[in-house]
Amino acid sequence: MHRIDNLQYAKWSEKIFRQMREGNVDAVHATICYHENFRETVANIEQWNRWFEQFPELIFHGKTGDDVRLARESKRTAIFFGFQNPSPIEDDIGLVEICHTLGARFMQLTYNNQSLLATGCYEAEDTGLTRMGKQVVREMNRVGLVVDMSHSAERSTLDTIEYSERPIAITHANPAFWHPALRNKSNEVLKALGESGGMLGFSIYPHHLNNGSNCTLQDFCDMIARAADLMGAQNIGIGTDLCQDQPDSVVEWMRVGRWSKEIDYGEGSKDNAGFPTMPDWFCDNRDFDNIEQGLKNAGLSQSNVVGVMGENWLRFYDENFGPLGGVRENR
Amino acid sequence: MHRIDNLQYAKWSEKIFRQMREGNVDAVHATICYHENFRETVANIEQWNRWFEQFPELIFHGKTGDDVRLARESKRTAIFFGFQNPSPIEDDIGLVEICHTLGARFMQLTYNNQSLLATGCYEAEDTGLTRMGKQVVREMNRVGLVVDMSHSAERSTLDTIEYSERPIAITHANPAFWHPALRNKSNEVLKALGESGGMLGFSIYPHHLNNGSNCTLQDFCDMIARAADLMGAQNIGIGTDLCQDQPDSVVEWMRVGRWSKEIDYGEGSKDNAGFPTMPDWFCDNRDFDNIEQGLKNAGLSQSNVVGVMGENWLRFYDENFGPLGGVRENR
Numbered sequence: 001m002h003r004i005d006n007l008q009y010a011k012w013s014e015k016i017f018r019q020m021r022e023g024n025v026d027a028v029h030a031t032i033c034y035h036e037n038f039r040e041t042v043a044n045i046e047q048w049n050r051w052f053e054q055f056p057e058l059i060f061h062g063k064t065g066d067d068v069r070l071a072r073e074s075k076r077t078a079i080f081f082g083f084q085n086p087s088p089i090e091d092d093i094g095l096v097e098i099c100h101t102l103g104a105r106f107m108q109l110t111y112n113n114q115s116l117l118a119t120g121c122y123e124a125e126d127t128g129l130t131r132m133g134k135q136v137v138r139e140m141n142r143v144g145l146v147v148d149m150s151h152s153a154e155r156s157t158l159d160t161i162e163y164s165e166r167p168i169a170i171t172h173a174n175p176a177f178w179h180p181a182l183r184n185k186s187n188e189v190l191k192a193l194g195e196s197g198g199m200l201g202f203s204i205y206p207h208h209l210n211n212g213s214n215c216t217l218q219d220f221c222d223m224i225a226r227a228a229d230l231m232g233a234q235n236i237g238i239g240t241d242l243c244q245d246q247p248d249s250v251v252e253w254m255r256v257g258r259w260s261k262e263i264d265y266g267e268g269s270k271d272n273a274g275f276p277t278m279p280d281w282f283c284d285n286r287d288f289d290n291i292e293q294g295l296k297n298a299g300l301s302q303s304n305v306v307g308v309m310g311e312n313w314l315r316f317y318d319e320n321f322g323p324l325g326g327v328r329e330n331r
Numbered sequence: 332m333h334r335i336d337n338l339q340y341a342k343w344s345e346k347i348f349r350q351m352r353e354g355n356v357d358a359v360h361a362t363i364c365y366h367e368n369f370r371e372t373v374a375n376i377e378q379w380n381r382w383f384e385q386f387p388e389l390i391f392h393g394k395t396g397d398d399v400r401l402a403r404e405s406k407r408t409a410i411f412f413g414f415q416n417p418s419p420i421e422d423d424i425g426l427v428e429i430c431h432t433l434g435a436r437f438m439q440l441t442y443n444n445q446s447l448l449a450t451g452c453y454e455a456e457d458t459g460l461t462r463m464g465k466q467v468v469r470e471m472n473r474v475g476l477v478v479d480m481s482h483s484a485e486r487s488t489l490d491t492i493e494y495s496e497r498p499i500a501i502t503h504a505n506p507a508f509w510h511p512a513l514r515n516k517s518n519e520v521l522k523a524l525g526e527s528g529g530m531l532g533f534s535i536y537p538h539h540l541n542n543g544s545n546c547t548l549q550d551f552c553d554m555i556a557r558a559a560d561l562m563g564a565q566n567i568g569i570g571t572d573l574c575q576d577q578p579d580s581v582v583e584w585m586r587v588g589r590w591s592k593e594i595d596y597g598e599g600s601k602d603n604a605g606f607p608t609m610p611d612w613f614c615d616n617r618d619f620d621n622i623e624q625g626l627k628n629a630g631l632s633q634s635n636v637v638g639v640m641g642e643n644w645l646r647f648y649d650e651n652f653g654p655l656g657g658v659r660e661n662r
Contacts (some may be wrong), residue, residue: 039370046425094377101433 002026002068002310003288006201007082007150007172007239009254011246012051016285017058020077023285026310027068027317029106029171029239033083035257038095041088045102048079061103065318068310080317082106082171084151084254086117086136093132093139100143105321106171107140108148109133109160112266113259118149118156121182122266126153129163141165144322150183150239157189166320167197172239174203175230178223179210183267187230194231199316201239202227206276207267208241217281217290221298224308233304237313238291244284248274333357333399333641334619337532338413338481338503338570340585342577343382347616348389351408354616357641358399358648360437360502360570364414366588369426372419376433379410392434396649399641411648413437413502415482415585417448420467427470436652437502438471439479440464440491443597444590449480449487452513453597457484460494472496475653481514481570488520497651498528503570505534506561509554510541514598518561525562530647532570533558537607538598539572548612548621552629555639564635568644569622575615579605 003024009031010016020028032044052061062068062078071078081103088104089095099107109129110120117133119126129137137160140147147168149157161168170193176184185193185200193200202224209215210223227236243250251274255266265273281290288309295305334355340362341347351359363375383392393399393409402409412434419435420426430438440460441451448464450457460468468491471478478499480488492499501524507515516524516531524531533555540546541554558567574581582605586597596604612621619640626636 038373042369042429043423043425046423046429049425049428092374092377094374094380097380098373098377098433102429103432 001306002072002314004068004310004313005029005238005240005242005285005288006169006199006313007031007203008242008244009084009246010242010244011250013245014055014058016244017051017055017077019285021058021075023288025077025285025288026071027062027078027080027313029080029082031084032081032104033085033088034111034254035085035087035259038088038090038092038099041083041099042102045081048081052079063103063105064321065314068314068317080105082148084108084148085111086115089136091116091132093135096136096139096145097143100145104145105317106146106148106169108151109136110149110152110156112151112255118160119153120151121153123153126155128155128159133160134163137164142324144320144324146316146320154186154189157185158192161189161192161196161198164196166324167199167316168193169199169201169316171199171201172203172205172208172241173200174208175223175227178226179208181208181267183208190227190231194235198235199312200227200231200236201313202236203239203241204279204282205241205243206278209279213277213279215279217279217294218297220279221291221294221300224295225298225300228300228304228308233300234307234312234315236308237310237316238288238308240282242278242282242284243275246275251275332637333403333645335399335641335644336360336569336571336573336616336619337500337530337644338362338534339573339575340415340577341573341575342581344576345386345389347575348382348386348408350616352389352406354619356408356616356619357402358393358409358411358644360411360413362415363412363435364416364419365442365585366416366418366590369419369421369423369430372414372430373433376412379412383410394434394436395652396645399645399648411436413479415439415479416442417446417467422447422463424463424466424470427467427476428474431474431476435476436648437477437479437500439482440467441480441483441487443482443586449491450484451482452484454484457486459486459490464491465494468495473655475651475655477647477651485517485520488516489523492520492523492527492529495527497655498530498647499524500530500532500647502530502532503534503536503539503572504531505539506554506558509557510539512539512598514539521558521562525566528566530566530568530643531558531562532568532644534570534572535610535613536572536574537609540610544608544610546610548610548625549628551610552622552625552631555626556629556631559631559635559639564631565638565643565646567639568641568647569619569639571613573609573613573615574606577606582606
């Protein structure tokens with residue numbers, strides 16, 4: 001049984017890489033870009049390359065589902081790269097394949113705002129996929145870069161599920177039926193996602209939780225059981241959105257980037273501007289046993305628990321990280 | 332028996348890719364950068380990706396020696412990327428690994444001029460490897476990006492042969508004993524190259540040839556036989572420097588880039604500023620049979636002919652395109 005966390009953005013360190021091992025986490029989808037352009041994203045990959053060189057006994061760069069299996073066998077964690085914004089491809093569709101070659105496996109079409117490709121969940125108007133958005137979705141389908149709509153608006157998300165030739169992901173969000181928030185997803189989106197073979201990763205970022213930081217493990221796991229009924233137990237997994245050890249300056253960068261001269265509080269508020277406190281049952285990578293136990297207590301079958309904890313993401317990795325129509329002969 | 336041309340910079344087209352197949356060329360090391368910075372080099376790779384997508388039955392992106400074998404089996408040509416200047420890594424050592432990940436397999440430390448790394452063959456003073464040059468050579472060794480000193484000055488070349496932990500290449504040049512030119516190499520360099528397991532690719536660019544465009548095939552092949560005696564028949568191959576179909580504006584870009592406001596004629600002259608005419612026995616990729624026959628006529632053994640035509644480069648690819656100390660577990 002493999003364990004995958006399909007979204008983290010920690011202030012990475014040897015301490016955290018060791019905690020991944022202590023928590024038996026075989027793979028982490030790590031955000032490596034919020035607002036960075038291509039060259040800045042490459043600089044972030046260079047930093048990861050240095051970590052891979054420095055801690056080869058703990059982590060390595062994951063590119064395929066088989067790397068998750070290799071991680072388990074060799075007691076390491078495979079790190080998969082993802083972007084929370086299409087900023088790394090700038091206005092250049094050729095950068096989609098370049099970024100995939102450099103290891104990117106997930107890319108959000110939007111981060112809260114309108115992008116060149118689609119509409120973010122904080123915009124007043126949602127115009128769906130743009131002209132370039134359609135071209136880029138096809139190119140992402142072709143090379144095996146997964147579309148992630150976690151921060152996208154409703155119509156854009158439904159458009160993309162329909163337009164994409166391959167299943168998409170919502171790597172880190174929760175159902176709005178449980179906690180209504182702009183970032184959480186409607187039943188319509190969740191059903192369409194499940195029917196198309198897509199994946200939802202449940203977030204433990206407190207702003208996405210019922211009762212925020214005080215959300216109970218039981219409440220969280222009961223929600224997962226309901227979501228499984230709604231969209232299929234094979235289409236759900238974990239995407240904690242763990243932002244461990246990040247200073248509050250980083251949440252401001254995530255929210256404001258360079259697009260505004262004013263402070264935008266995003267999911268927070270003036271009185272609660274920083275990173276929220278994580279619930280006590282999930283503080284870092286060592287706490288996945290709590291979730292596993294919670295899922296069992298919520299009545300999920302053993303095979304569904306195994307699916308949610310990692311096997312569902314692993315199947316999705318196997319099917320969606322390579323080129324459309326199978327492996328190219330020389331890759 | 333495999334056939335490899337270890338340096339071309341043609342104005343690529345379907346016509347040329349088809350000629351590669353007609354000439355049974357299994358692999359071509361293609362220059363994809365003269366003076367381009369990192370982002371511009373990525374744009375050139377994007378152009379290659381479009382050709383790979385457009386002509387999958389003719390060419391594909393080569394990354395390992397096994398790709399040469401795959402090319403032969405599937406009747407295609409594997410295209411290996413190389414830089415004639417370290418400009419793509421800018422001042423950033425982390426870009427060495429990034430460029431290798433994007434497929435670069437050869438990088439010159441200099442193109443005629445002083446670079447951040449070493450001295451080019453047209454400079455008055457040759458100060459050898461710089462501080463950054465030493466760091467970058469080690470990093471190239473680590474990831475499997477081959478050092479190419481074709482356009483470098485004597486001392487810098489000898490320095491690098493000694494300093495590098497892995498054999499280096501001179502992908503396109505000839506012995507100065509045959510045709511004295513700043514771009515051709517001294518016996519001292521050739522001996523040191525051979526003793527260190529490095530490779531020389533013989534150039535057919537007329538400025539590197541005895542009697543220029545009028546050089547005879549026999550003269551060229553007799554020179555190869557002498558070079559084999561000097562530096563070892565296993566350390567030599569072909570690197571034609573074929574610039575087929577390029578307009579003369581391109582040779583000016585190669586020579587002047589953005590570093591001068593004045594015209595520099597390089598190996599040419601005011602009266603002979605453009606691309607020189609190729610000798611009649613080698614006009615394009617269909618003419619490799621001429622060279623093979625010429626080598627036999629010059630008295631090379633069958634195994635040495637096979638080595639020069641491709642097997643020597645293939646062995647070098649096998650040994651030098653992967654990370655130092657063997658294949659990383661997850662690559």
